[in-house]
Amino acid sequence: MRISRFIDHNQNIHYGILQEDGSAEVLTGDLFEGMQPTGRIEAVAKLLAPLEPSNILGIGLNYHEHAKETGKEVSQNPILFMKPTAALNHPEDDIVLPKCSEWGPEVDFEAELAVVIGKAALDVAVESALNFVLGYTCANDVSARRWQKHGGAGQWGRGKGFDTFCPLGPALVTPYEIPDPQNLRISCTLNGELMQEGHTGDMIFSVATLISELSRDRTLSPGTVILTGTPPGVGVARKPPVFLSKGDVVTVEIENIGQLTNPVSDTDQ
Numbered sequence: 195m196r197i198s199r200f201i202d203h204n205q206n207i208h209y210g211i212l213q214e215d216g217s218a219e220v221l222t223g224d225l226f227e228g229m230q231p232t233g234r235i236e237a238v239a240k241l242l243a244p245l246e247p248s249n250i251l252g253i254g255l256n257y258h259e260h261a262k263e264t265g266k267e268v269s270q271n272p273i274l275f276m277k278p279t280a281a282l283n284h285p286e287d288d289i290v291l292p293k294c295s296e297w298g299p300e301v302d303f304e305a306e307l308a309v310v311i312g313k314a315a316l317d318v319a320v321e322s323a324l325n326f327v328l329g330y331t332c333a334n335d336v337s338a339r340r341w342q343k344h345g346g347a348g349q350w351g352r353g354k355g356f357d358t359f360c361p362l363g364p365a366l367v368t369p370y371e372i373p374d375p376q377n378l379r380i381s382c383t384l385n386g387e388l389m390q391e392g393h394t395g396d397m398i399f400s401v402a403t404l405i406s407e408l409s410r411d412r413t414l415s416p417g418t419v420i421l422t423g424t425p426p427g428v429g430v431a432r433k434p435p436v437f438l439s440k441g442d443v444v445t446v447e448i449e450n451i452g453q454l455t456n457p458v459s460d461t462d463q
Contacts, residue, residue, distance in 0.1 A: 248417035256423025392425020
């Protein structure tokens with residue numbers, strides 16, 4: 195099932211299945227307990243991120259080729275950082291460049307596979323970890339690089355946690371549709387130009403391994419979103435570097451999930 199969340203023209207929020215004409219068949223039930231089609235069709239006024247996360251956990255340097263382009267050694271354990279839930283952003287909504295970027299352009303794009311936990315996971319074995327997945331969606335781990343490197347005393351959260359810095363969407367795709375999350379093509383385009391291209395098989399730590407590691411002595415609550423890392427091609431690693439500017443349009447695309455597009459603006463807009 196491909197579950198979308200949307201606002202209708204009466205400003206009501208629904209879960210639904212998008213139709214070819216842009217409308218949606220409304221779903222009933224609970225996202226975590228199960229949803230069923232109602233047969234009722236509603237017009238979609240605005241597409242939302244497919245859920246409001248309970249937590250957002252990010253993994254750094256989790257693709258071999260991305261680690262190589264940054265000159266960093268492969269870590270023995272997943273590199274964990276957190277994004278505040280206030281960073282959540284919706285498809286087609288602006289990524290807003292923070293006015294506190296005193297150093298000049300620094301905001302970067304990172305195409306990522308996002309994993310949504312569907313039931314409480316604690317001390318989960320790798321072999322059973324995918325049983326705790328509710329679904330998958332596209333994410334853009336937007337990052338202010340100088341704040342990431344210098345603004346948090348070695349911690350990444352400040353540079354990755356500004357408002358609008360976690361676009362998710364366009365839909366939550368259930369595991370039935372994606373039986374193997376390590377077999378997906380992933381890419382990012384900036385103003386129509388291909389910037390990132392990779393494959394989830396290049397992950398250093400698989401989705402199952404990440405769930406197992408992150409659940410050690412810590413409960414992953416339903417609605418936890420795990421950002422699983424980005425493939426090569428990020429702006430900061432290019433020569434010269436490429437950073438987002440007002441008026442840009444960035445699109446993350448993942449095989450079997452879809453496209454997540456966001457324009458870029460600044461606080462003066």
